[in-house]
Amino acid sequence: xxxxxxxxxxxxxxxxxxxxxxxxxxxxxxxxxxxxxxxxxxxxxxxxxxxxxxxxxxxxxxxxxxxxxxxxxxxxxxxxxxxxxxxxxxxxxxxxxxxxxxxxxxxxxxxxxxxxxxxxxxxxxxxxxxxxxxxxxxxxxxxxxxxxxxxxxxxxxxxxxxxxxxxxxxxxxxxxxxxxxxxxx
Amino acid sequence: xxxxxxxxxxxxxxxxxxxxxxxxxxxxxxxxxxxxxxxxxxxxxxxxxxxxxxxxxxxxxxxxxxxxxxxxxxxxxxxxxxxxxxxxxxxxxxxxxxxxxxxxxxxxxxxxxxxxxxxxxxxxxxxxxxxxxxxxxxxxxxxxxxxxxxxxxxxxxxxxxxxxxxxxxxxxxxxxxxxxxxxxxxxxxxxxxxxxxxxxxxxxxxxxxxxxxxxxxxxxxxxxxxxxxxxxxxxxxxxxxxxxxxxxxxxxxxxxxxxxxxxxxxxxxxxxxxxxxxxxxxxxxxxxxxxxxxxxxxxxxxxxxxxxxxxxxxxxxxxxxxxxxxxxxxxxxxxxxxxxxxxxxxxxxxxxxxxxxxxxxxxxxxxxxxx
Numbered sequence: 001x002x003x004x005x006x007x008x009x010x011x012x013x014x015x016x017x018x019x020x021x022x023x024x025x026x027x028x029x030x031x032x033x034x035x036x037x038x039x040x041x042x043x044x045x046x047x048x049x050x051x052x053x054x055x056x057x058x059x060x061x062x063x064x065x066x067x068x069x070x071x072x073x074x075x076x077x078x079x080x081x082x083x084x085x086x087x088x089x090x091x092x093x094x095x096x097x098x099x100x101x102x103x104x105x106x107x108x109x110x111x112x113x114x115x116x117x118x119x120x121x122x123x124x125x126x127x128x129x130x131x132x133x134x135x136x137x138x139x140x141x142x143x144x145x146x147x148x149x150x151x152x153x154x155x156x157x158x159x160x161x162x163x164x165x166x167x168x169x170x171x172x173x174x175x176x177x178x179x180x181x182x183x184x185x
Numbered sequence: 186x187x188x189x190x191x192x193x194x195x196x197x198x199x200x201x202x203x204x205x206x207x208x209x210x211x212x213x214x215x216x217x218x219x220x221x222x223x224x225x226x227x228x229x230x231x232x233x234x235x236x237x238x239x240x241x242x243x244x245x246x247x248x249x250x251x252x253x254x255x256x257x258x259x260x261x262x263x264x265x266x267x268x269x270x271x272x273x274x275x276x277x278x279x280x281x282x283x284x285x286x287x288x289x290x291x292x293x294x295x296x297x298x299x300x301x302x303x304x305x306x307x308x309x310x311x312x313x314x315x316x317x318x319x320x321x322x323x324x325x326x327x328x329x330x331x332x333x334x335x336x337x338x339x340x341x342x343x344x345x346x347x348x349x350x351x352x353x354x355x356x357x358x359x360x361x362x363x364x365x366x367x368x369x370x371x372x373x374x375x376x377x378x379x380x381x382x383x384x385x386x387x388x389x390x391x392x393x394x395x396x397x398x399x400x401x402x403x404x405x406x407x408x409x410x411x412x413x414x415x416x417x418x419x420x421x422x423x424x425x426x427x428x429x430x431x432x433x434x435x436x437x438x439x440x441x442x443x444x445x446x447x448x449x450x451x452x453x454x455x456x457x458x459x460x461x462x463x464x465x466x467x468x469x470x471x472x473x474x475x476x477x478x479x480x481x482x483x484x485x486x487x488x489x490x491x492x493x494x495x496x497x498x499x500x501x502x503x504x505x506x507x508x509x510x511x512x513x514x515x516x517x518x519x520x521x522x523x524x525x526x527x528x529x530x531x532x533x534x535x536x537x538x539x540x541x542x543x544x545x546x547x548x549x550x551x552x553x554x555x556x
Contacts, residue, residue, distance in 0.1 A: 133259055135252025164370035164380045169253040170391035171362040172286070179329065180291040180399070181228050 049100040057117035074128035076143040095148040120159035216405040218295040227292040236431035246426040289431040296400040301344040309340040362395040451531035456510040499546040
């Protein structure tokens with residue numbers, strides 16, 4: 001019925017639609033495969049999409065499970081980083097969690113335990129990262145925290161100090177009495 | 186932290202109604218903003234000596250390890266062999282360091298508002314929609330005398346108010362430990378009362394000292410609520426041997442509410458300090474009937490060493506002095522006290538205990554042949 005040119009274009013169109021159908025079919029099959037794989041291969045212990053509330057974390061730190069896992073040590077004490085050579089790199093890894101999943105073997109002390117939540121109210125956990133001798137926040141080089149968690153830790157501790165959840169020794173202020181005696185006289 | 190809610194279950198016609206009431210502390214702050222200026226009284230040498238002695242400095246607490254040096258390492262202790270003279274020199278150095286650490290934050294009245302206008306230039310209206318603030322950042326000028334002025338959009342050139350001055354001084358010449366934005370623990374009532382409930386008085390007062398000037402209304406409000414809370418819960422021991430006990434004793438005496446402190450001193454058996462407290466009241470208000478006796482007794486007590494524990498070896502002079510103190514206390518309870526019955530009871534208890542101590546020390550001296 002159609003002209004040769006139209007017929008060619010018709011043929012083209014049929015071929016294209018065929019390819020599209022095939023490719024669509026192919027894509028669908030691929031997508032389904034990927035979904036199934038993802039659903040299959042996400043290890044629940046590596047899943048970090050669920051947000052644990054702070055209150056749960058505070059209760060966890062008083063629980064028997066925590067005691068059995070960590071004892072009297074701080075949570076970072078028995079953690080050892082994996083690296084080449086004798087001296088570890090100065091900076092720890094950027095982050096242990098990517099896309100809601102732990103993407104490393106040997107995650108940092110906070111990322112490996114989902115019930116350790118860094119929050120300004122969770123003083124018992126924050127206190128483990130503050131030196132009892134100098135009152136300074138411990139470096140990630142020593143504790144092994146990933147950079148993202150270290151930043152969260154710094155923010156939580158600053159907030160706790162600001163709101164009074166954590167106390168610290170205030171720098172000493174000396175007064176010049178002469179300023180006040182003059183003004184009162 | 187949020188421990189100030191009380192859950193109350195009410196039974197009404199067989200219905201259980203759960204009512205949650207918020208039990209907030211009803212402490213009313215009181216500032217030194219009246220006609221009377223506490224400054225001259227506070228800085229008077231007699232009052233300073235009384236306050237320093239009332240803090241009862243315990244060197245173990247004064248020289249405790251603090252973590253505010255910001256050094257990442259600790260210093261190892263040094264052990265030295267000293268002659269007697271060198272030892273005396275070291276002891277006097279330690280006394281001076283203790284006096285430095287126990288320096289009391291000044292008690293002064295609230296500062297007057299600043300209203301100085303330099304010029305009014307209505308010709309400048311419409312130049313800009315915002316204020317301009319000019320700060321003189323010459324080094325060596327004290328922060329209180331620094332020239333900080335503002336040009337308002339309506340053309341007035343005037344001196345800045347205290348809040349702006351403080352903010353700009355902190356930006357250009359920061360004091361370590363002070364924040365430009367007010368810490369939440371002072372601005373938020375719940376956080377502040379939470380800290381008071383946890384009895385972290387030293388932290389609150391130290392931070393208030395460094396965050397505010399002593400003549401600021403916020404500082405006076407914070408300190409007054411803290412002192413009243415300490416008074417309510419009778420937690421005086423937490424502030425002893427710190428720099429804050431003196432201003433607290435001064436505050437309580439100024440507002441005529443030192444009877445709880447007097448009671449605590451009697452119950453723990455420190456009669457000499459009770460007399461010193463009476464001396465403080467006399468110095469501030471001059472309303473004690475037996476003032477002459479008091480003025481004779483106080484200079485006798487001040488040179489005696491600070492007693493941290495009850496001593497067993499009481500000499501005859503000590504016993505005489507203590508008996509005179511007890512006489513003064515009896516007079517105070519009958520004439521000037523507001524908690525008569527409790528203080529009388531405490532005094533009675535102290536008298537019995539003291540009698541035992543006197544007998545013990547006299548017996549010991551006799552046994553050692555020192556009569």
